[in-house]
Amino acid sequence: MTAPVQDFLVQARIVASDLRHRGLIQRALGKYEVARDRKQAAFGSWQSARQAAAETKWDAINHLDAYLDEFAQKLEARGTKVHWASNGAQAREIILGIIKSQGDKSIIKSKSMTAEEIHLNDAMEQAGYEVVESDLGEFIVQLRHEPPYHIVFPAMHLTRDEISDLFQRKLGSAPTNEPEELTMIARRALREKYLTADIGITGANFAIAETGMISITENEGNARLTAALPKTMITLLGIEKVLPELADLALFLPMLATAGAGQTMTGYNTMYGGPRQPGECDGPEEFHVVLLDNRRTELLADPEQRDALHCIRCGACLNVCPIFRNVGGHTYGTTYSGPVGSVITPHLRGLQDWKHLSASSSLCGACTEACPVKIDLHHHLLHNRRNAATAKPSVLERLAYHAFAFVANRPALWLFGKEAARLFQPLHALVKGSYLDPARPWTATRDTPEMAPESFKEWWRNRR
Numbered sequence: 001m002t003a004p005v006q007d008f009l010v011q012a013r014i015v016a017s018d019l020r021h022r023g024l025i026q027r028a029l030g031k032y033e034v035a036r037d038r039k040q041a042a043f044g045s046w047q048s049a050r051q052a053a054a055e056t057k058w059d060a061i062n063h064l065d066a067y068l069d070e071f072a073q074k075l076e077a078r079g080t081k082v083h084w085a086s087n088g089a090q091a092r093e094i095i096l097g098i099i100k101s102q103g104d105k106s107i108i109k110s111k112s113m114t115a116e117e118i119h120l121n122d123a124m125e126q127a128g129y130e131v132v133e134s135d136l137g138e139f140i141v142q143l144r145h146e147p148p149y150h151i152v153f154p155a156m157h158l159t160r161d162e163i164s165d166l167f168q169r170k171l172g173s174a175p176t177n178e179p180e181e182l183t184m185i186a187r188r189a190l191r192e193k194y195l196t197a198d199i200g201i202t203g204a205n206f207a208i209a210e211t212g213m214i215s216i217t218e219n220e221g222n223a224r225l226t227a228a229l230p231k232t233m234i235t236l237l238g239i240e241k242v243l244p245e246l247a248d249l250a251l252f253l254p255m256l257a258t259a260g261a262g263q264t265m266t267g268y269n270t271m272y273g274g275p276r277q278p279g280e281c282d283g284p285e286e287f288h289v290v291l292l293d294n295r296r297t298e299l300l301a302d303p304e305q306r307d308a309l310h311c312i313r314c315g316a317c318l319n320v321c322p323i324f325r326n327v328g329g330h331t332y333g334t335t336y337s338g339p340v341g342s343v344i345t346p347h348l349r350g351l352q353d354w355k356h357l358s359a360s361s362s363l364c365g366a367c368t369e370a371c372p373v374k375i376d377l378h379h380h381l382l383h384n385r386r387n388a389a390t391a392k393p394s395v396l397e398r399l400a401y402h403a404f405a406f407v408a409n410r411p412a413l414w415l416f417g418k419e420a421a422r423l424f425q426p427l428h429a430l431v432k433g434s435y436l437d438p439a440r441p442w443t444a445t446r447d448t449p450e451m452a453p454e455s456f457k458e459w460w461r462n463r464r
Helices: 004-016 019-041 046-062 064-077 088-102 113-117 120-126 136-143 160-171 179-196 222-228 246-261 296-300 306-310 316-320 322-327 338-349 351-359 366-370 377-391 395-408 411-431 456-463
Strands: 081-085 106-109 130-133 199-202 206-208 213-218 232-238 268-272 286-292
Touching: 004 322, 004 351, 019 246, 019 316, 019 322, 046 064, 046 246, 046 306, 064 081, 064 286, 081 088, 088 120, 088 199, 088 232, 088 286, 106 179, 106 222, 113 120, 113 232, 120 130, 130 136, 136 160, 136 179, 160 179, 179 222, 199 222, 206 246, 213 222, 213 246, 222 268, 296 306, 296 338, 306 338, 316 338, 316 366, 322 338, 338 351, 338 366, 338 377, 351 377, 366 377, 395 411
Parallel strands: 081 286, 106 130, 106 199, 199 232, 232 286
Antiparallel strands: 206 213, 213 268
16 A cells, blocks of 8 residues: 555645646636625625634533533433444444434435545445445545545536536436536436435534534435435534534524525535424434544644634635646545645644645635635645654755754854855856756745845854
8 A cells, every 4th residue: 555645745746737627627716706895795794704604613522511511411411312423433423323223225315525424334334334425526536436526526527528427427318517416416416315214424514512412414305305305313423513503503604605606505504403203294203413523622732724624624725726727626536635634634644645635735814814714724835744754844844844953053054055056157157957856845846045246144244
């Protein structure tokens, strides 16, 4: 098995040179930006809304223990079974245990990035269960045996013709490139799955502590069917999804829709508070909620970077990131791609193995400006770089740091190095970017800063 960094470099080189793919993503995100800007302008003050959302999430995360306890107690009071999972393996074990206890075989599942994070589908299929994704984009990538390309748009890398060819091969449908017809093909295939499924699995966008309710946002209504028709409903969510009060949704639902898809509101916003109550016409007979830690509390313990837990998974940072636009979502090799994925993946999966994601950034700050909850993303990328270098610097890094410290603490050597750099700069310009260039890993894709003809100290001394 190759290291994540090697896989990233190989895949990035392939995708970045694919001009067709790049054009497809650029067109899609260009349309998104127009729609997003139009909806942001409808806010009285988008920046004030961002500040309010950031403060609300700060309160939720900094008092997470109290809000989680309140949330769980109120869910349990209505008959919901709440489970606590320390890691992905424990969450998979809990969910498989629920399925086995029911003696069920057929599972319908709505979109859940947390389930992708713990590789839940693979675990259920290996245990012999049939699992069908009900979200259209997720259904498409499931048929292709691929992970989601994007947090919000799982199949944004595919054209209509590619989807039509896929449906022809897998579902036996007639060729078409009309979006409505493609949607109807998927709907016909999925409707039978809803009717026969024994268990419905969902994610959650928010968890409201005040009322003990799950909030799910979607555009297709598939999560509603996933929750309403099967006899057992299981919701898997990360512990950071908690909001203090129901009134907070009045801010977060339109912000999520605007930042995530350039919409005023998503098509369906549904609250779930427990299993079917007496007199209710639909809903599950059993409702299970699995609260996943999976190293989130380790990030919570870091006061410098815990605001990364504020993320509402809107995907806005991916949409503006020049790296994501060029290398694509699958290149990252992890559930959460783009800037936020580059920040949290080293925390969730190991800093040393995934530190290359934090280094794969332009540090332009576009992600921080786009984030609706004001996470300081580009600074966190720098924090990850620093922490990785401090914890386990490479031999070359260690030598470079020692050499720099040695020279910087000796004025005579510093002056000699400065004059030598000025002397050799014209020579370097002749070999810049070639295989004779000792700095080729840098200069192959970057301009070398030119030495000033006169330093400030020299200018000041001459001026006097």
